Amino acid sequence: MALTLNDRLPIPPKNAEVKNVTCEFCIVGCGYKSYKWPLGKEGTYKDNALGIDLSQQQPTYGEWCSERMYNTITDRDGGKYNLMVIPDQACVVNVGQNSVRGGMMGVSTFNAASPTRDRLKDPQIFRGGMLMESSWEEATSIIAKVYKKIIDNDGADEISHKTFDHGGGGGGFENTWGTGKLFHAAIGTASASIHNRPAYNSEVHSSREMGVGELNSSYYDTSISDTMLVIGCNPYECQTNLFNLHMQANLDGSTLEAKKKEYDKGESVSKGKIIFVDPRRTASITNSIAIAGKENVLHLQIKPGQDITLMNALVSYIIEQGWEAKEFIKNHTENFDAMYKVNKVSLEYASALTNISVSDIKKAAEWIAKPKPSGHRPRNAIYYEKGIIWGIKNYENVASIVNLALLTHSVGRVGTGVCRAGGHQEGYTRPEYHGPSRQNLAVIDTDIIEGKYLVYSIWGTNPFGQSIATQRLRNAVSKRSQIVKDAINGYHGNDLDELCDIIYNACKSGGLFVVDVDIYPTQSSERAHIVLPAATTMEMNLTSMSGERRMRLSEKVMDAPGTAKPDCLIAADIANALKAEYLKSGNKVMAKRFEGFEWKNEEDSFKDGFAGQGSKMASQGGSTGTLATYKLLRDAGNNGVQLPIVKVENGKLIGTRLNYTDGKFGTKSGRATFLSTPQPAMPKQVAKQVKRYKYWVNTGRINEVWQSNYHTGRLEFTAKRWPMAPLEIHPSDAKELGITSGDIVQLNNDYGSTRAIAIVTDAVRKGEVFGAFGFQNSIINDLCTDYVDPDTKIPFYKGTAANIVKVGRSEGLIKDMTFLERA
Amino acid sequence: MEIVEAKQTRRDFFKFSALSLGAVVATPSLIAGTAHPGMSVYGGYTKNRVGSLAQLKKTGELDFSYPDENALCKAVYVNNEVKAYSIICTHKGCPTVYNQEKAMFECPCHFTKYDAKNNGQMVIGQATGALPRVLLEIRGDDIFAMGVDGLIFGRINNNVG
Ligand code: SF4
Ligand code: FES
Numbered sequence: 010m011a012l013t014l015n016d017r018l019p020i021p022p023k024n025a026e027v028k029n030v031t032c033e034f035c036i037v038g039c040g041y042k043s044y045k046w047p048l049g050k051e052g053t054y055k056d057n058a059l060g061i062d063l064s065q066q067q068p069t070y071g072e073w074c075s076e077r078m079y080n081t082i083t084d085r086d087g088g089k090y091n092l093m094v095i096p097d098q099a100c101v102v103n104v105g106q107n108s109v110r111g112g113m114m115g116v117s118t119f120n121a122a123s124p125t126r127d128r129l130k131d132p133q134i135f136r137g138g139m140l141m142e143s144s145w146e147e148a149t150s151i152i153a154k155v156y157k158k159i160i161d162n163d164g165a166d167e168i169s170h171k172t173f174d175h176g177g178g179g180g181g182f183e184n185t186w187g188t189g190k191l192f193h194a195a196i197g198t199a200s201a202s203i204h205n206r207p208a209y210n211s212e213v214h215s216s217r218e219m220g221v222g223e224l225n226s227s228y229y230d231t232s233i234s235d236t237m238l239v240i241g242c243n244p245y246e247c248q249t250n251l252f253n254l255h256m257q258a259n260l261d262g263s264t265l266e267a268k269k270k271e272y273d274k275g276e277s278v279s280k281g282k283i284i285f286v287d288p289r290r291t292a293s294i295t296n297s298i299a300i301a302g303k304e305n306v307l308h309l310q311i312k313p314g315q316d317i318t319l320m321n322a323l324v325s326y327i328i329e330q331g332w333e334a335k336e337f338i339k340n341h342t343e344n345f346d347a348m349y350k351v352n353k354v355s356l357e358y359a360s361a362l363t364n365i366s367v368s369d370i371k372k373a374a375e376w377i378a379k380p381k382p383s384g385h386r387p388r389n390a391i392y393y394e395k396g397i398i399w400g401i402k403n404y405e406n407v408a409s410i411v412n413l414a415l416l417t418h419s420v421g422r423v424g425t426g427v428c429r430a431g432g433h434q435e436g437y438t439r440p441e442y443h444g445p446s447r448q449n450l451a452v453i454d455t456d457i458i459e460g461k462y463l464v465y466s467i468w469g470t471n472p473f474g475q476s477i478a479t480q481r482l483r484n485a486v487s488k489r490s491q492i493v494k495d496a497i498n499g500y501h502g503n504d505l506d507e508l509c510d511i512i513y514n515a516c517k518s519g520g521l522f523v524v525d526v527d528i529y530p531t532q533s534s535e536r537a538h539i540v541l542p543a544a545t546t547m548e549m550n551l552t553s554m555s556g557e558r559r560m561r562l563s564e565k566v567m568d569a570p571g572t573a574k575p576d577c578l579i580a581a582d583i584a585n586a587l588k589a590e591y592l593k594s595g596n597k598v599m600a601k602r603f604e605g606f607e608w609k610n611e612e613d614s615f616k617d618g619f620a621g622q623g624s625k626m627a628s629q630g631g632s633t634g635t636l637a638t639y640k641l642l643r644d645a646g647n648n649g650v651q652l653p654i655v656k657v658e659n660g661k662l663i664g665t666r667l668n669y670t671d672g673k674f675g676t677k678s679g680r681a682t683f684l685s686t687p688q689p690a691m692p693k694q695v696a697k698q699v700k701r702y703k704y705w706v707n708t709g710r711i712n713e714v715w716q717s718n719y720h721t722g723r724l725e726f727t728a729k730r731w732p733m734a735p736l737e738i739h740p741s742d743a744k745e746l747g748i749t750s751g752d753i754v755q756l757n758n759d760y761g762s763t764r765a766i767a768i769v770t771d772a773v774r775k776g777e778v779f780g781a782f783g784f785q786n787s788i789i790n791d792l793c794t795d796y797v798d799p800d801t802k803i804p805f806y807k808g809t810a811a812n813i814v815k816v817g818r819s820e821g822l823i824k825d826m827t828f829l830e831r832a
Numbered sequence: 833m834e835i836v837e838a839k840q841t842r843r844d845f846f847k848f849s850a851l852s853l854g855a856v857v858a859t860p861s862l863i864a865g866t867a868h869p870g871m872s873v874y875g876g877y878t879k880n881r882v883g884s885l886a887q888l889k890k891t892g893e894l895d896f897s898y899p900d901e902n903a904l905c906k907a908v909y910v911n912n913e914v915k916a917y918s919i920i921c922t923h924k925g926c927p928t929v930y931n932q933e934k935a936m937f938e939c940p941c942h943f944t945k946y947d948a949k950n951n952g953q954m955v956i957g958q959a960t961g962a963l964p965r966v967l968l969e970i971r972g973d974d975i976f977a978m979g980v981d982g983l984i985f986g987r988i989n990n991n992v993g
Contacts, residue, residue, distance in 0.1 A: 015982055017989035054992065066902040066993030067986035069925040069941075076983050077960035106924060106942075112960035245943070249958060253942045292956055296943045712956055726961045730953065827947035829936050831956040 018079050019091050020063060022052035029647050030094060031553060031563035032103075032111040033178050033546035034715050036431030037228075037250045038555030039111050040100025040647025043547065043566045048081060048089040070105065072098065077726065078107075078115040080123070085568040092118060092567065094547075100647035102228065102559065108249035110715050113727070117720040118547060119570040124723040128528055129542035130571025138498055140540060145572065145582060147505070148539050153586035154509035155522055156196065159463050160599075168192075169200035169453050169462040173469035176436025176553025178716065179528060179545030179576070180469065181563070182630070183552065183611040186618025187577025188468060189439025195584050195603045199444040200451055200462060204470035205432075207454035207477055208802035212398045213429055214447055215408035215801075219415075220674030220681040224435070226390065226426020227557040227651065227666045228255040232264045233271055234390035234424045235279070236376045240286040240316065240410060241396015242430045245293040246712035248394075248556065251430070252293060256283065260301040271423050272388075277381040280305065284373050287396065288313050288707060289737070289779055290772040292832040307373055312364040313705060313777070314401040314808060318688045320409035321352040322359030323374050324416055332378035334386060334418035341672040341680055342415050348683035352412065362688070378417050388424030389417055394431065395709060396807060402689045403803035409686040420681075421669030428556065433716070436553040438618045438628040450802045454478075455795055458485040463516040466524045469543065469576065471717050473532035474783065477804045480761030480791040483532060490536040492520030497538065512538070526579055529719050532785065543576050544569035549611050552619065552642060554629060554652055558665070561649035562642035577614035581606035612639055630654070637662065691808075694794035698810040702758045704742070705777045706809045708789045711735070718783045729825035734784035736765035738813070742776065743769040748815050750828040756780075756811040761791035764816065766823065772832045778813070782806070876991040877979040882907060885973045888914060892932050898966055898977040902993040903984055905966050907975060910935045910949045914975060916966035917952050918984045923959040925985040937963060952982075964990075 025046035032039040044058050054064035059072055067073055074093045082092050094115040098105035119128045132148035133140040159167050172188045173180050192198055201209035213223040231237065232255040244252035258264050259281030268278045284307045285294050297306045311319060327333055328349060338345050356367045363370075377389055393410050400406040414420050414427030444450055454476045457465055465486065473483045496515035500508055516522050525537035534540045548569035554560040569575075574582075588603035608614050624632035633654040641662050642649065651664035674681040691699065699705070713730055714721045721727035736754060738746075748754060752767045756778075764787050765780055773779050780789035792809045882896035882905075894907040896916075904927055907916035919928045919937060926941035930948070936955060937946040944957025952963030964982030968975055980990045987993055 016980055017991075018983065020988055054988075063988045064992050067925070069986075071925060071986055073925065073986050074988070075922055075960045075985075106958075107960070108958045109954070109960055112923075112958070116960075246956075253958065257942075292943070299940075299943065712958075713954075726954075825950070825953060827950045827953045827955050829934060829945065829947050829955045831945070 020052040021058035025058040028564040031561045034110040036556040039103035040097035044093040103250045128570045133540040135538040149582045149586040165198040168198045168464040170466035171202045173204040175433035177434035181436040181551035181553045182619040183614040184576035187580035191580040194440040202453040208450040220676035223429045225668040231390040235387040237283040238391045240393040242394035243291040276385040277383040315363040317409045326374045327378040337418040343680040344683040351685035389419040391427040392430040399806040403798040404800040405686040408684040431556040434553040467533040468526045471531040478795045489521035542573035549575040558652040692796040694796040702810040708782045711781045734765045734781045734787040737773045737779040739775045751823045753816040758811040763791040918964040920985040
């Protein structure tokens, strides 16, 4: 009876099972402890697993389990348990603090009497006009038979797939290895794309090509920087404990002592300042002002799409003032002159384009580069995220920021860094992807709309809400999937070879065979012919790394629902089924390609991939990943180790706090490379929308909703708080449209139409609206164009335009919403 | 502030819990939020007079402690209704500050905000839900606290501390 005890929780007894769990949500990767003990058993106030006197009111910041950190769970043997998942005081990342997301890990676990009840439990197959329960053997053998036929007759590239490649959220090195080995090596298809984008590409190609890995610093270094520069990124809502612990400590002066210790002798030390580049007034900005005062917070309210001009202007002004890091540039970089020749702009020109005053640009440049009273160069912690990555032109957007970092030696130095702030945690270990160069990558989701490929395998993601032009994608896949569904409906026998011939033939006449692997039903499973249920965080052992490359083992706490399995073992099942098919047909050569999947559990995948391959494969563990073991990681607990691992000393993993401290960068020459980053024009698809439709549409995350809203769209608190995607709209636009907060509005453009709930606020500017992404019932990406950066194939999710009309109001829908000012 | 202790037996409490919300409202009372089916499985709340309705209407807010002196609460008068909450932020336990103009409880520690009109719903922030609501009964000018719906920060059971 979870969720009905709302003024008390059971007490974990001393012998409760305690495990380390890394938060399954954002990239910060906070540490949690789980406590599991049999239902009906309790400890006492004085004698309990938490080791505190529970008869007392706990102090501020004390240990506490909120109702939503708690659940009741059932293991496969029928055993029923209490479960608490509470933030770990001993973890240096979060020091016992949770965000709204991490604090809901308990209630997010599977409980058949709760909103998580509709987790996928058993394999399903489309027969008789609907999805029906199947067995793992039947489901994987159908997949294998269809795939084999395609590989043999049409080539592996006809099997397109969209597969998660992240850590956290059920991802991790085990699962990216399993799926990567299946698709890249065994099946050998290059028709790949990643969970949140339509191609198989990096979000930070340019940074890497400049020799600067995108996660090169640590949260501690952020907390001891002089200036934090935060671009297209709202850390209070999206990387919460990076903001609440580390940035806040810098702004309020809590880290002054640490600065004195870490800085050079005689170097000036003061409370941190922070600069935000964002078209909106975000909660991060208002909260920073509350912490540090207006005088230490600078909001550069940029015109959307003009970030490159702003970065170029900062670079130009800093060079004009002679504030650039001359020694560092000379000794550790290249291509400086060529960069400056192209990027040089005047402040007046930049001000006109960016809508930021000349004096504010100068002020930002001073905070970033003007020597401190002691003569030392300021230490800058630079963060960028989706406002840049999903911006007007991914390649130059990111490169222009790294230019500024190199110019001011904001990398490889204590108290500095130039990092993506990140979404999910990371967990990438895969065989090399043998696709074409980044300029020639297939844009899978556009290809699918155009009728290409015979298979669309969707793994741990819902592209129908989170790709480009999603309404078109949904429509196209519905039609093509239906061709296969109709063919299956016409067959009433149970000969799998016959069935697979029918599926194959339907695919050859315009159909698309859709396989969906996930933890909940989605718009993908609606269109799928085979649905496989996966395990997620806490249901398996998983290793991931955070935004400061902190790797942890997040332990298995409970069984996955039904017969759901870890993704790596699902990949192994498919590979083994393919191997069996090839052996049956006497093709030993092909059967050999599907060898090496004899894994009994997720640790086998870890040993084969992350810990087995070292630098032989593309791995975030690098060549020293081979030093990692589950045992060492378990012992390292929630503080884990920051990759790359340097060595193992007395049974302890020793890692790396900061990258590039030796001034050697990831290029052939070892020098970091400046890049020319001219401001691009508005892409023509987007320009056309702007011309035809009145409101600029920006999109992004909100605090309480995680990614595709898979848990949070179900959980009682968050589902009521945000029953549909909110759309922030300026009061004067709202007045003109007759809209008040809470109204349902409809947005439309050439690509699609969607709905949202209006939130009237001056956090956005007139003519610009902001819609939350990730909602399955109100998909803002339906308005997104099909434009991608030609150099990286990364979309401009945050740039489109639409018209808006008021639809009406549904008081029941918004009963539990609040419309008070968030920022 | 005057707190009238009106000790209730456990049986009385369950009698109260068993009443439908409508029946309680039918006595001229205002209750913050809806009763939760599993509320007060432990009972043990005493019925305390926490202040005067006339006074609350005048000042807009009224501090009291409930269910014991370690549990800071505030009654507010918003939208012609009386609502009362535990003011201890359910993120990490800082006392929130009531912003009467915005009818919002604001936490100075990590900026969680709660809507006083809307059952303490979280406006933005890092708690995992609304502020705990103090269930009230109003008889004439007397406001009584009857129970707390939602776990108070720092407690495994609202009736410890
Ligand atoms: S800040 Fe991120 S990692 Fe930490 S608890 Fe919140 S969602 Fe989880
Ligand atoms: S304690 Fe209130 S926001 Fe953290």
